[in-house]
Amino acid sequence: MSIRTPDRGSRPFGDRRVSRRGFIGAIAAAGAFGRGRSPEAAGRATTQLRGGAASNTPAVLGGTPVRTAPFSSWPIADAHEEDALVRVIRSGRWNRGDQVAAFESAYAALTGARHCLATANGTSALITSLAALGIGPGDEVIVPPYTFVATINAVLMMHALPVFADTDVETFQIDARQLERAITERTKLILPVHLGGSAADLDTILEIGRRRAVTVVEDACQAHLAEWRGRKVGTYGKAGCFSFQASKNLNSGEGGAILTDDDALIESCYRFHNNSRGRQNTGDDFSYRNTGANLRLTEFQAALLTAQMSRLQEQARARDANAARLTELLGQVPGITPARMYQGCTRNAYHLYMFRYDASRFAGLPRAAFIKALGAEGIPAQAGYSPLNQQPFLEDAFSKPGFRSIYSQARMDKWREQNHCPANDRLCSEAVWIVQTMLLGPRQDMEDIAEAVRKIQASAAQLVKNTARK
Ligand SMILES: Cc1ncc(COP(=O)(O)O)c(C=O)c1O
Numbered sequence: 401m402s403i404r405t406p407d408r409g410s411r412p413f414g415d416r417r418v419s420r421r422g423f424i425g426a427i428a429a430a431g432a433f434g435r436g437r438s439p440e441a442a443g444r445a446t447t448q449l450r451g452g453a454a455s456n457t458p459a460v461l462g463g464t465p466v467r468t469a470p471f472s473s474w475p476i477a478d479a480h481e482e483d484a485l486v487r488v489i490r491s492g493r494w495n496r497g498d499q500v501a502a503f504e505s506a507y508a509a510l511t512g513a514r515h516c517l518a519t520a521n522g523t524s525a526l527i528t529s530l531a532a533l534g535i536g537p538g539d540e541v542i543v544p545p546y547t548f549v550a551t552i553n554a555v556l557m558m559h560a561l562p563v564f565a566d567t568d569v570e571t572f573q574i575d576a577r578q579l580e581r582a583i584t585e586r587t588k589l590i591l592p593v594h595l596g597g598s599a600a601d602l603d604t605i606l607e608i609g610r611r612r613a614v615t616v617v618e619d620a621c622q623a624h625l626a627e628w629r630g631r632k633v634g635t636y637g638k639a640g641c642f643s644f645q646a647s648k649n650l651n652s653g654e655g656g657a658i659l660t661d662d663d664a665l666i667e668s669c670y671r672f673h674n675n676s677r678g679r680q681n682t683g684d685d686f687s688y689r690n691t692g693a694n695l696r697l698t699e700f701q702a703a704l705l706t707a708q709m710s711r712l713q714e715q716a717r718a719r720d721a722n723a724a725r726l727t728e729l730l731g732q733v734p735g736i737t738p739a740r741m742y743q744g745c746t747r748n749a750y751h752l753y754m755f756r757y758d759a760s761r762f763a764g765l766p767r768a769a770f771i772k773a774l775g776a777e778g779i780p781a782q783a784g785y786s787p788l789n790q791q792p793f794l795e796d797a798f799s800k801p802g803f804r805s806i807y808s809q810a811r812m813d814k815w816r817e818q819n820h821c822p823a824n825d826r827l828c829s830e831a832v833w834i835v836q837t838m839l840l841g842p843r844q845d846m847e848d849i850a851e852a853v854r855k856i857q858a859s860a861a862q863l864v865k866n867t868a869r870k
Contacts (some may be wrong), residue, residue: 458859460776461866466852467778472840475651480710484703491699499702504657506706510625511632513640513659515666518702519673522621522643524695525656526554529617529639530589531691532668535560537806539588542614544574544600545789545824547593550643551619552788555591556797559806561815563587564789567824570740572596572754572831575823576604582818583612590616594623594633597649597749597836601742602628602636617641620659624650625716627747634659639669644701649715649751649836650708652701719750719839722846726753726839729850735761736853753834754784756827763860769867770856771832777852780838784831789821 457463488499500518508516519525535541537559543551546567555562565582568575574592590609592600600618609616620626620634621643627633634640639662644655660666668690671678676692677685727738735758741748757767765773767783774781797803798812807815838845856863 456855456859458773458776458856458863459778460773461859461862465776465778466855467848469778471780471838471845474837474840475646475708476711476715476840477707480707481704484707485700488699488703494699496696497699499699499706500697503697503702503705503709506709507642507657508659510709510712511635511640511659513632513635514661515659515663517658517666517669517673518697518705519656519658520695520697521645521654522619522641522656523550523554524673524693525621525641525643525658526550526591526617526619527557527693528669528673528695529641529658529660530554530558530560531672532665533589533615533617533638535588537802538586540584540586541589541591542579542582542587543591544593544595545787545821546572546574546595546785546827547619547788548621548785549788549791549793550621551591551593552794556794559802560588561586561807561811562794563815564819564821564824566821567827568601569756569823569827569830570737571598571601571742572739572827573598573600573742574605576601576608579605579608580612583608583614587612587614590614591619592616592637593619593621594626594749595752596739596754596833597623597626597751598739598741599623599626599628599633599745599748601744602633603744606636621645621656622648622751623749624648624751625712625747626745626749629744630746635661638662639665644705647751647835649719649749650705650712652697652704652708655697655701655705715840716747716749718841719836720748722839722841722843723748723750723753725843726834726846726849729846730755730853733850733853733857735759735857749836750839751836752784753836753839755832756830757832758830762857763864765856765860765864765867767830767832769863773856773863774852777855779849779852780835782833782835784833785828787821787825787828789819789824 459465504516504518519528535558539560540563541555541560542565543562545564552562563582565578566575572595590605592605594600605616616637618634618637618640620640623633640659642657644650644652646653658669671690672692673695675694676688676690730736730738737756739754757770759765762770771781771783
């Protein structure tokens with residue numbers, strides 16, 4: 401799964417007249433607006449609560465937690481977002497229009513891409529790209545098993561066959577050294593994911609793509625502003641896909657975008673995401689040349705994105721500095737191995753801060769117990785993805801008549817025989833994630849995370865004994 405902000409639901413405004421204050425009040429009452437605490441305020445809260453938190457007893461066994469102050473809230477919004485949304489309401493144009501076009505230009509300029517097309521979400525960015533590239537029944541697409549399921553669903557939607565290449569446990573990215581053995585004469589696409597906001601090994605992936613005549617599309621849904629050799633990820637492949645879903649570093653609740661330098665491809669993408677109607681189709685032109693769907697972004701989301709983009713660089717710098725400090729601190733704890741970046745990754749978006757946990761250095765304390773103990777110390781963490789290549793949704797898709805008519809029994813037998821990703825299995829049992837919002841506060845927050853990890857390590861034997869007694 402991807403990190404997702406809980407769905408807070410929505411309250412209908414009914415037919416009340418929408419005044420600016422009423423609108424904002426209703427949203428606030430629905431709990432939809434989080435306010436980012438200033439780093440200073442967050443620091444003060446932590447310091448106050450840390451005074452006297454010297455107990456060595458793990459909080460999960462009744463000791464004093466390392467911290468009780470919350471980490472930075474998310475989403476962060478202020479009058480920028482409020483005014484932008486009110487302007488859209490009052491404009492009377494709520495569907496794709498000037499706001500979406502302005503966001504597309506701004507995101508293209510920010511990333512250095514020639515074209516940007518906004519879409520309803522990251523999944524539809526992937527689906528639109530694959531459809532526009534003609535990926536379809538009988539085609540094979542190489543994918544990582546360590547990703548959010550949408551990467552694979554987009555392939556299955558095309559009735560193409562996802563073929564998993566194992567993971568590099570050190571970086572958490574698709575292992576580019578495994579790609580060649582996954583390529584067959586049916587392979588049409590390599591779909592690497594820049595997982596957690598770090599970058600997959602683009603040098604190797606692009607070289608293999610070029611040499612074997614296989615197109616590369618980047619799933620950069622978690623990697624806003626991430627860079628490979630000084631250039632934004634998402635601009636290297638034939639297309640790059642982004643998500644602006646609520647948990648993402650750039651957030652409009654839902655939303656997505658495609659980047660490409662290809663003039664013809666962006667028009668195909670436009671038509672597909674607009675129910676096969678091109679930019680030239682006027683209101684009463686109901687002729688269609690291709691298939692498509694309605695996968696458009698609204699003016700509200702685009703207005704939010706433009707407002708959110710004003711903070712994007714500053715937030716990225718905060719994550720960067722905090723992640724560097726956290727790596728320094730956690731790197732000193734035996735049994736904790738922060739995800740390594742490839743040398744070509746010159747900027748990590750840190751959508752996730754990821755590390756591996758070696759239970760043997762924590763007296764055998766299982767990962768789940770470690771995460772629970774961390775949570776009790778006031779440090780929320782999670783175990784992350786489970787092996788996607790083993791999940792039942794795949795066999796469910798393959799059992800459908802459509803798939804069965806496309807792929808022979810022999811092909812599927814071979815797929816099953818080759819569908820082993822031992823490195824990924826291992827990673828899924830060792831990974832621990834901390835979400836991007838925890839990297840937005842003061843540096844002291846990183847000290848707290850490391851202190852909690854060290855405290856659990858020091859009391860690991862006691863925790864193991866306690867678990868055994870239960
Ligand atoms: C790697 C990856 N790909 C695709 C998606 C799909 O994006 P969305 O949720 O906006 O449809 C996500 C979102 O979580 C993701 O993390």
